[in-house]
Amino acid sequence: MTRRITVRVNGVVETADVDPRRSLLAFLREDLDLTGAKEGCNEGECGACVVLVDGKPINSCLMLAVEADGREITTIEGLARDGALHPLQRAFLRHQALQCGFCTPGMILTAAGLLAENPDPTEDEVRRALSGNLCRCTGYRQILDAVLEAAAEMRGAVGKEVVR
Amino acid sequence: MSDRTPRWVGTDVPRVDGLEKVTGAARYTADLKFPRMLHAAVVRSPHPHALVRDVRLEAAARVPGVRAVAAGRDFPFHVGIYLKDQTVFATDRVRYVGDPVAAVAAETPEAAREAAARVEVEYEPLRPVFDVADGLAPDAPLVHPDLGRYECVPWITPQAGTNICNHLKVRKGDYEAALRRCAHVIEHSFSVPQVQHVPLEPHVSVARMDGAGKLEVWTSAQSPFTVRHLLCACFRLPHGDVRVVVPHVGGGFGGKAGINLEPIAAALAMKARGRWVRVMVDRSEEFYAVVVRQGLEATLVTGVDRDGKVLAQKLRYLWNCGGYGGYGVNVVRAAGYTCGGAYEFPNVWGDSIGVYTNRPVGSAYRGFGMQEIHWALEQQMTMVARELGFDPVEFRLRNCLGPGKSTVTGQVLDEHAGRVDLCIRKVAEALRWGDGRREPYRGRGLACAVKAPAMPNDAASSVVLKFCEDGMLEVLLSGIDYGQGLKTVAAQFAAEALDLPFDQVRVRGLPDTDLSPYDWQTVASRQTWATGNAVLRAAESCKRQLLAMAAQAFDAPASRLQLAGGRVLDPETGRSLPLARLAMGYQFDDGHTVGGPVAAAASFVPEGLIFLDPETSQSPKPVAKWTFGCQGVELQVDPETGRFTVERIVGCYDVGKVVHPGLIRGQTYGGMVQGLGTAVMEELLLDRATGRIRNASLTDYKIPTTEDVPQRLEAHFVETPQADGPLGARGIGEHTMIPTPAAIADALYDACGVRITTLPITAEKVLAALRAKAEGGPAR
Ligand code: FES
Ligand code: FES
Numbered sequence: 001m002t003r004r005i006t007v008r009v010n011g012v013v014e015t016a017d018v019d020p021r022r023s024l025l026a027f028l029r030e031d032l033d034l035t036g037a038k039e040g041c042n043e044g045e046c047g048a049c050v051v052l053v054d055g056k057p058i059n060s061c062l063m064l065a066v067e068a069d070g071r072e073i074t075t076i077e078g079l080a081r082d083g084a085l086h087p088l089q090r091a092f093l094r095h096q097a098l099q100c101g102f103c104t105p106g107m108i109l110t111a112a113g114l115l116a117e118n119p120d121p122t123e124d125e126v127r128r129a130l131s132g133n134l135c136r137c138t139g140y141r142q143i144l145d146a147v148l149e150a151a152a153e154m155r156g157a158v159g160k161e162v163v164r
Numbered sequence: 165m166s167d168r169t170p171r172w173v174g175t176d177v178p179r180v181d182g183l184e185k186v187t188g189a190a191r192y193t194a195d196l197k198f199p200r201m202l203h204a205a206v207v208r209s210p211h212p213h214a215l216v217r218d219v220r221l222e223a224a225a226r227v228p229g230v231r232a233v234a235a236g237r238d239f240p241f242h243v244g245i246y247l248k249d250q251t252v253f254a255t256d257r258v259r260y261v262g263d264p265v266a267a268v269a270a271e272t273p274e275a276a277r278e279a280a281a282r283v284e285v286e287y288e289p290l291r292p293v294f295d296v297a298d299g300l301a302p303d304a305p306l307v308h309p310d311l312g313r314y315e316c317v318p319w320i321t322p323q324a325g326t327n328i329c330n331h332l333k334v335r336k337g338d339y340e341a342a343l344r345r346c347a348h349v350i351e352h353s354f355s356v357p358q359v360q361h362v363p364l365e366p367h368v369s370v371a372r373m374d375g376a377g378k379l380e381v382w383t384s385a386q387s388p389f390t391v392r393h394l395l396c397a398c399f400r401l402p403h404g405d406v407r408v409v410v411p412h413v414g415g416g417f418g419g420k421a422g423i424n425l426e427p428i429a430a431a432l433a434m435k436a437r438g439r440w441v442r443v444m445v446d447r448s449e450e451f452y453a454v455v456v457r458q459g460l461e462a463t464l465v466t467g468v469d470r471d472g473k474v475l476a477q478k479l480r481y482l483w484n485c486g487g488y489g490g491y492g493v494n495v496v497r498a499a500g501y502t503c504g505g506a507y508e509f510p511n512v513w514g515d516s517i518g519v520y521t522n523r524p525v526g527s528a529y530r531g532f533g534m535q536e537i538h539w540a541l542e543q544q545m546t547m548v549a550r551e552l553g554f555d556p557v558e559f560r561l562r563n564c565l566g567p568g569k570s571t572v573t574g575q576v577l578d579e580h581a582g583r584v585d586l587c588i589r590k591v592a593e594a595l596r597w598g599d600g601r602r603e604p605y606r607g608r609g610l611a612c613a614v615k616a617p618a619m620p621n622d623a624a625s626s627v628v629l630k631f632c633e634d635g636m637l638e639v640l641l642s643g644i645d646y647g648q649g650l651k652t653v654a655a656q657f658a659a660e661a662l663d664l665p666f667d668q669v670r671v672r673g674l675p676d677t678d679l680s681p682y683d684w685q686t687v688a689s690r691q692t693w694a695t696g697n698a699v700l701r702a703a704e705s706c707k708r709q710l711l712a713m714a715a716q717a718f719d720a721p722a723s724r725l726q727l728a729g730g731r732v733l734d735p736e737t738g739r740s741l742p743l744a745r746l747a748m749g750y751q752f753d754d755g756h757t758v759g760g761p762v763a764a765a766a767s768f769v770p771e772g773l774i775f776l777d778p779e780t781s782q783s784p785k786p787v788a789k790w791t792f793g794c795q796g797v798e799l800q801v802d803p804e805t806g807r808f809t810v811e812r813i814v815g816c817y818d819v820g821k822v823v824h825p826g827l828i829r830g831q832t833y834g835g836m837v838q839g840l841g842t843a844v845m846e847e848l849l850l851d852r853a854t855g856r857i858r859n860a861s862l863t864d865y866k867i868p869t870t871e872d873v874p875q876r877l878e879a880h881f882v883e884t885p886q887a888d889g890p891l892g893a894r895g896i897g898e899h900t901m902i903p904t905p906a907a908i909a910d911a912l913y914d915a916c917g918v919r920i921t922t923l924p925i926t927a928e929k930v931l932a933a934l935r936a937k938a939e940g941g942p943a944r
Contacts (some may be wrong), residue, residue, distance in 0.1 A: 035195035036188020038414070040364045041447040045862035048364055076188035089186040093178060096826035099647025099834065101185030102364040102414030108186065127870040134862070136364050136415050137647045138830055139837030140873045 005069040009034070010078025018065045024058075025049045027065035028075060036076035036105040040134070047133030050106035051075045057113035059132075076105035079112065088112055091150035092143070099137035107133050111147045119155050123148060172656045173891050176826045177666050179652045181412075181645060181673070190412045193368045193384045198440035201370065202231055202269040204432055205280035206443065208453055209258035209265055212294075212522035212855025213305065214287040216254055216265065223282040224268055229275035232435035233283070235266035239431050243398040245390065245422045247322055247329060247489040248315045249308055252398060252427040258287070259307055259487030260522050261855045262453035269432040269441045292522035292855050296461050296482040299327040299519040307487060307520035317620075319775060320493045327520040329485055330493040332500025334514030334572050335780040342476035342511035346467030349476075350548050354540035355922045356460040357847040358484065360451050361529055362867050365414020367454050368444040371429035373437055379430055380407045386420045386644050387685035392677045394423045395430055409676045413646035417838075418528030420646075421687045422491055424454050451860035456848060458492050458518075458526030458533070459484030462540035472554045474563050477509040481516040481537060485526045492526035493518055498618035499533040501776060501786050504572035505541040506584045506612040507563045512572045514781075522855055524848065528687060530835070534615045535842065535902045539923060542611035542906035547919065556910070557592045560612060561585055565792070574782040577790070580887040582818035582894065584612055584792035590816040590880050591796040605803055607915025610796040611906035613817075613899050616787035617688035621775070625694035626681040626767035629658060629702040635730060635744035636668050637706075639699065642675040642683035643691040648897050649827035650691045656823060657696050657890055661703030663727040664743075681765060689791065689895025692823060696890030697768040705764035713750045713759035714741060771888065789886055789894050793817035795836070795903040797911040806931025808915070810840060810908060812876040820886040820894040828896060832879035835900020841868045843905035847924050 002017040009032060018027055025042075028034045028051065040048030042061045049061045052074040079086045088108050091097070098104040107130065114121060114129040121129070126147050135143065184190040221233040236255035242248040254265050266283045270276040293299045293307060304327055308314070312324025320330050343349060369383040379401060385391050388408040396403050413420065425443045432441040445453055460483055467476035481499050485492040500516030549559035565571060567579045588610070592598070595608045617623075628640040639658050645651040651671040659666045672680070683695070707727060714732040715722035718739055726733050733740040741750075749759040770788035777783060798812040813836045822828055845866045849858040859865045885892025905923055913919050918933035 029195070033197065034188070035191060038192070038365065039194065040366070040414075041862050043447065043861070043863070045447075046364065076186075080187055085186065092186050093182045096176075096179065096830045098179075098182065098185050099649075099830060100364065100413060100415040101181070101190050101647065102192065104185050105188050127873070130870045132869075134364060134867060134869065136362055136417070136838065136867065137834050139833030139835070139877065140868075140870045141833045141837075141877045142826075142830055144870065144873070 003066050005066055007068050007071055007073055009073045010075060020064065020066050022065045023061050024063040024065050024068050025060040028060060034075045034077050038102055038105065040102065047106045047110060048103055050109045050133065052109055052113055055113065055116055057110040074109070076109060079108065086112065087150040087153045088147065091146040091153070095142040095146040095149065097138060097142040097146035103133060103135040107135065107143060115151050115154060119151060121151060170660055170891065172659045172666055173823050174821070176824065177652065177656060179649060179827065180655050180671055181651055192365055192412045192414050193370060193382055194444060196382060196411060198370055201440040201442055202271060202436060203273040203276045204267055204269045204429065204441055204443040205276035206264050206428060207266040207280050207283045207285065209254065209261060209263040211258055211287050211289050212261050212292040213290040214258050215290060216256055216258060217286040217288055219266055220284040221266065223284065224279040227270065227275055227279040227282060229271040230268055230279045231271065231439060232269040232432045233266065233279070234431045234435050241398055241400060242314060243394055243427070244489060245394065245491060246317045246320045247493050250488045252431050260524055262449070262524060263487060264428060267428050267432055269436050293327065294521055294523060294850060294852060296484050296519040296521070299521050307522060320497065328517055329489040329520050330496040330518040332497050332516045332781060333779065334500055334503055334512055336572055336574060336782065337511035339476050339478060339511045339513035343467045346475050347470045348468045348552055349465060350551060351463065351465045352544055352547055353463045353921065354543060355462070356536040356539055357923060358459045358523060358526065359457045359842055359846045360848060360865065361417040361419035363415030363417060363419060366445050366447060366450040367420065367425050368442065369425040369429040370440055370442045371426070371433035372440045373433045375438055378405050378407065379433065381426055381430060382409045382411065383426050384413050384420055385410050385426070386413070386416045386646065386687060387422065388642055388675045388677050389682055390685050391423050391426050395426060398427050399430060399434070407676065407678045409674060410644055411674060413644055416646050417530045418532065418687060419455050421528045421685055447862060448860045451848065451865060452524045452857040455490065455527035456486065456524045457529035458486070458495060460536040462537065464540055464544045466544060466548050468548060468552060472552065472559055472562050474507065474509055476511045477504060479503045479514040483516070483518045483526065484521050484523060485518045486521055486523040488525045489518070490525050491528040494618055495526070495528065495533040499537050501573050501781055502534065502614065502616065503537065505538060506565055506614040506792055508565050508569040509572060514572060523850065524857065530838065531615065531898045531902050532618050532688065534613065534898070535839065535905065538611060538613055538902050539905050542903060543909055543921065546910045555598065557588060557597050560588055564588065564612070573776060573786050575784055575786060580885060581790055582792045582820070582884050583882055584614065584794065586882045587792055587794040587816040587818055588612060590882070591794045591814055594814045594878065595796040595798065605801040605915050607911040607913065608796065608798050609907050609910025609914050610794055611903035611910065613793045613795070613902035614790055615899050615902060616790050617690045617895060619684065619688050619690065621773040622769055623684040623690070624767055624769045625683045625698050626765060627695060627698040627702050628681050628763065628765045629706050630763035631743065631747035631761065633744070633748055635742055635747050636670060637662065637664060639669065639671045640680045641671065641695055642680045643695045644675060644686040648831060649824060650695065652827065653692050653823050654695055654699050657699040658703055661700050662707060663729060665730050668730055689897040689899065692893055693789070693889050693895055694768050696893060698766050700890050701766035701768065702764040705766060706762050709759065709762045710743065710746050713746050716758050717741060717750045791817060791819065791894050791896055791899050793899050793903065795907045797907040799908065799911045799915060801912065801915045801930065803916065803934055806927040806934060808912060808930065810874045813874050813904065814878040815900065816880040816882065817896055817899060818882040818884050819896045820889045821883055821892040822881050823893050828881070829879050831897050832900045833877045836877055836904055837868050837873055839901035839904025840872065842923065843908045844925050
């Protein structure tokens with residue numbers, strides 16, 4: 001038994017027949033081959049699978065594909081527009097805010113969701129927003145710096161003293 | 165290489181794998197699609213210790229969609245990187261909860277799970293051994309009754325008829341005589357529980373054996389060549405018939421060194437010829453079924469003279485190795501020959517003993533035993549200093565290693581060895597040590613670290629450099645860049661040696677045993693140093709080829725020519741050629757061609773390493789290099805709850821040469837926070853009734869999040885060049901998490917007068933100790 005869903009993924013409309021028990025994460029990774037979202041735990045505890053659903057960061061391992069019907073989804077593959085990296089992607093590169101890279105897509109998308117809501121977060125607000133995204137490699141310091149700097153850039157505040 | 169100031173080494177070049185990682189383009193093993201791939205499920209022992217009486221696979225094989233079932237009897241060969249004590253599946257006995265007994269491969273994960281549930285195993289439970297003391301008891305049940313029959317490398321010493329899988333003895337000077345001369349003798353004990361690596365990417369392996377009998381394995385691993393070597397031993401296959409490929413790896417920390425799921429995937433692939441089989445653990449299995457870090461029980465006795473010089477030091481390290489020796493036996497060995505840490509002890513009696521138990525299998529984990537022994541030794545040094553009224557920094561400086569001093573194995577360090585004293589001074593200065601400042605429940609502490617690469621004496625790395633038609637350079641290597649930045653660093657060394665624009669170098673990923681040059685393993689903080697050296701050597705060879713061709717082109721002596729910014733230049737005439745004109749050979753105007761495609765292979769093997777004496781472990785050069793460092797901590801305690809906040813961690817390491825400032829900061833911060841996790845929150849909890857791990861999930865086993873990161877993380881470096889290091893560099897990846905717990909424990913003591921000697925340092929322990937102290941109990 002499958003159900004037909006229509007979702008807009010990274011700007012492209014996709015229609016598919018999916019098992020009603022299939023997670024959004026499995027749908028994206030296996031059916032659409034969008035493997036930027038990672039499976040770190042499959043139980044909502046690591047944030048590696050975060051994608052934006054209607055602009056909000058969601059653990060896609062906890063959402064069913066059928067629940068995404070009619071919604072707009074952005075994965076890490078769709079964050080760069082017209083070949084230009086998102087300011088968060090650029091800031092992650094500048095700050096060495098990634099090592100193995102497995103947490104990176106989820107981190108960047110969670111941060112993107114935060115900045116869409118709160119363009120001028122304090123460091124504590126960034127810490128809180130990213131607290132569901134585990135990273136075992138970086139110690140988070142350069143990630144926090146990257147997010148704060150990207151926020152400043154997106155507000156047009158670059159050039160001022162914005163990093164700790 | 166010329167003497168000019170480095171252009172690329174020492175600078176923040178962009179990391180070469182950055183773009184693919186921020187765009188989601190980087191593919192990890194589980195991201196790859198294999199046609200008609202089968203899914204596996206592993207049948208694991210529910211008992212910590214039991215005899216396996218019978219394994220019946222018939223019902224499992226009848227489940228629709230099942231394509232292969234495999235169990236112990238089909239794969240009888242023992243494997244192990246150093247001590248061959250393990251089979252692919254348990255044959256006669258299981259040794260921990262999670263020990264693989266059988267596996268199935270089916271068309272869907274659901275069918276595989278259903279079939280696994282139908283494998284019938286008859287067990288006869290045996291008395292388990294959980295702790296080192298139980299394991300060493302004279303009447304202890306033997307975890308490996310066949311220990312005396314296993315094959316083993318000569319430098320690991322399992323003791324048949326016991327649970328001891330390795331014992332390293334360090335005997336230096338005359339400990340007993342020296343102890344009698346000491347004014348003070350102080351003894352303390354410490355312990356460390358088993359913990360988990362928790363890489364964000366769980367273990368996963370995919371294998372296929374094709375119709376011609378060639379086995380191909382794609383896996384999340386740190387050591388493709390060692391995986392191949394061990395698979396060949398495991399299945400009695402020639403190396404040429406096994407290919408191992410490693411895509412991007414989502415963290416390893418030692419847990420993906422050696423073989424893990426690969427033999428299970430291969431066994432199923434051999435049963436389902438022609439089909440790809442994927443074995444993947446879920447997050448819960450990741451916690452107990454693959455590998456963990458060993459537990460440690462340590463007892464230290466320190467004899468000190470009136471001036472605060474340690475004359476006699478006894479160290480007894482008992483390792484809880486779990487069900488199999490794996491990498492753990494070499495952790496035991498490394499802890500033995502490094503038992504004295506960053507100090508010079510003239511008289512030493514050291515024992516490092518690995519004990520089999522019926523717990524999850526201990527293995528390599530960032531630091532390779534060093535964080536555990538430093539938890540004991542560094543606290544011991546501070547406790548001795550404080551108990552005798554010496555300043556802990558002064559006491560360390562009086563006793564620490566340095567040029568001209570001798571290690572516990574009798575190796576006399578030379579001037580290239582790195583300077584722990586400078587690191588201690590830097591950290592003390594950053595902490596404003598000794599300024600007399602005291603605030604309620606606020607404390608400062610520090611601890612040192614040292615580590616050498618723990619590897620066979622002949623551990624090798626090799627690389628291939630080859631030019632493209634457009635003059636771009638490709639670097640092929642088989643070290644794994646799982647985030648530490650190996651590819652970027654290799655590109656830096658290549659661009660440096662050939663004076664190329666940085667973006668004219670491409671480092672090829674996908675280490676592949678069929679296609680890329682040999683590398684022993686990506687462990688031991690050895691890659692920047694070993695692969696870095698190989699890159700420099702290969703670059704020298706490419707340079708010679710380029711200059712020889714240009715010499716003909718210019719009709720000038722090669723000795724006069726230089727590489728400069730992607731061209732060959734004759735400084736005398738000002739003539740120059742872009743490398744694109746030379747990369748495939750140089751063609752003269754009349755059409756005749758000299759030289760040919762420029763390429764070179766080169767390797768690096770450490771020189772002059774001498775085996776340890778089997779009785780005393782004395783050796784003038786047991787290891788290739790040492791990296792020293794020190795970390796300091798500031799924290800604030802809440803006396804009402806016992807909770808404390810680590811506000812600052814400051815580290816200083818003598819890395820020989822900072823190759824990439826941003827990457828080395830990343831390594832340092834990452835290690836500090838991983839160290840913080842093991843210091844304050846991480847512990848695998850065993851249910852003693854069942855032998856199961858009680859907290860095998862990210863809900864119950866916490867690792868640090870953004871909210872746990874100290875306000876201030878600081879990294880400082882000393883650069884005493886390593887004699888055999890590429891541009892003087894030495895390893896640093898693991899060292900960054902070694903001293904953190906001991907520094908935190910000491911800052912806690914400084915803040916509130918309680919001393920915690922068992923990891924992790926939880927708020928409950930601190931609160932209980934504060935209450936005991938208030939009631940006049942022992943505060944130490
Ligand atoms: S995979 Fe979804 S939160 Fe871990
Ligand atoms: S970079 Fe490896 S988990 Fe974050």
